[in-house]
Amino acid sequence: MIQIREMTPLDKPRLRQLYLESRRSTFYWDDPELMHLEDFDRDTVDERVFIAETQQTIVGFISLYVPDNFIHCLFVDGSFKGQRIGHQLLAEAKNHLQLPMKLKCLSRNTAALAFYEKEGWEKVHEVKVHDAYWNLVYQ
Structure with a gap:
């Protein structure tokens, strides 16, 4: 469960590792040597972080920047994907953010885009920069 x-x-060491491993496998097009354990701390400054765990093992997390009703990070351990953990983390976000909620998702990350759309998120605008991304909204 x-x-x-x-x-x-006390959760930070595991979250750092999960964030690093997830980014290295998900963002296969980026140089993995440019990703580091400390990135978790930098990328979640001023954010509320909620974790998903089973049998005292952290298997996913979501980070929220509450002032902007923005979901910054959502990552699930690869061996636990498909178990609705992302859905549960998004449900937790709804308890802490006001509608409309917002997030950005890299255009290349087609699996994540499909996941968000299945969860009721709408693509608003694609920003075409070096790493193109979609702005998504949940109302």
Whole structure:
């Protein structure tokens, strides 16, 4: 059974590792040597982080920038994908953010885009820069 709770400082080592491993496998087009454990701390400054765990093992997390009703990060351990953990983390976000909620998703990340659309998110505008991304909204 999956439990969702807010991150504690003791969770950071596992979250750093999960973030690094997930990014290296998901963003296969980027140089993995440019990704580091410390990126988690930098990328979640001023955000509320909620974790998904089962049997005291962290299997996913979501980070929220509450002032902008923005979901910054959502990552699930690859061996736990397909178990509705992402859905549960998005449901937790709804408890802490106001509608409309927003997020950005890289255009190349077609699996994540399909996931968000299945969850009821709408593509608003594609920003065509070096790494093109979609702005998505949930109303």
